[in-house]
Amino acid sequence: MDLNVLREHCLHCSSCGLYETRHNVVFGVGPETTPILFVGEGPGEQEDLRGEPFVGPAGKLLDDMLCIIDLGRHNCYITNIVKCRPPHNRDPFETEQDMCMPWLRSQVRLLQPKLIVCLGRIAAQKLIDPEYRISRDHGKWYNRGKFRMTALYHPSALLRDPTKRPSTFEDLKSLQKMAREVCPEVFEINKPE
Ligand code: SF4
Numbered sequence: 001m002d003l004n005v006l007r008e009h010c011l012h013c014s015s016c017g018l019y020e021t022r023h024n025v026v027f028g029v030g031p032e033t034t035p036i037l038f039v040g041e042g043p044g045e046q047e048d049l050r051g052e053p054f055v056g057p058a059g060k061l062l063d064d065m066l067c068i069i070d071l072g073r074h075n076c077y078i079t080n081i082v083k084c085r086p087p088h089n090r091d092p093f094e095t096e097q098d099m100c101m102p103w104l105r106s107q108v109r110l111l112q113p114k115l116i117v118c119l120g121r122i123a124a125q126k127l128i129d130p131e132y133r134i135s136r137d138h139g140k141w142y143n144r145g146k147f148r149m150t151a152l153y154h155p156s157a158l159l160r161d162p163t164k165r166p167s168t169f170e171d172l173k174s175l176q177k178m179a180r181e182v183c184p185e186v187f188e189i190n191k192p193e
């Protein structure tokens with residue numbers, strides 16, 4: 001099993017009710033060799049229409065955030081807790097998150113990342129701690145088995161509230177420092193020709 005095969009299976013998933021309203025399953029993108037995994041909460045409208053995570057204004061901001069720390073989509077893997085869009089961009093229900101988690105677990109098993117970066121509250125509460133408070137805990141590092149984990153504000157939250165950007169800049173610097181210590185090879189993954 002590799003990520004392509006897993007993706008093919010996931011594209012046909014109807015395990016939760018979100019399959020009824022999706023246009024596309026948004027499985028995830030990035031190189032299988034990367035040690036860094038970013039996890040958001042779920043696809044929005046543009047992502048649902050294009051089948052890619054983090055496109056549109058929030059995706060552009062995520063690209064800018066990665067660029068600040070010498071990273072990009074070519075050297076990170078990006079996915080979400082749920083792979084299908086919740087209608088009207090509501091938060092994914094706990095049941096939907098639980099039904100979708102096996103896909104993320106399989107992605108993690110195949111990628112074997114060293115760093116997992118949650119984007120926003122939903123991902124942080126699912127993957128780090130159910131009591132996680134993004135306004136209090138963003139940027140902190142957690143050891144979870146083989147992984148080091150942290151969370152940043154979701155790019156959509158940064159678009160809505162630019163006052164969160166200075167602290168996110170500090171969190172990004174912390175991420176860059178951790179990546180240089182734990183997985184410096186990530187900076188060597190080149191853009192495909
Ligand atoms: S959100 Fe996840 S579990 Fe639900 S249908 Fe989509 S892929 Fe399947």
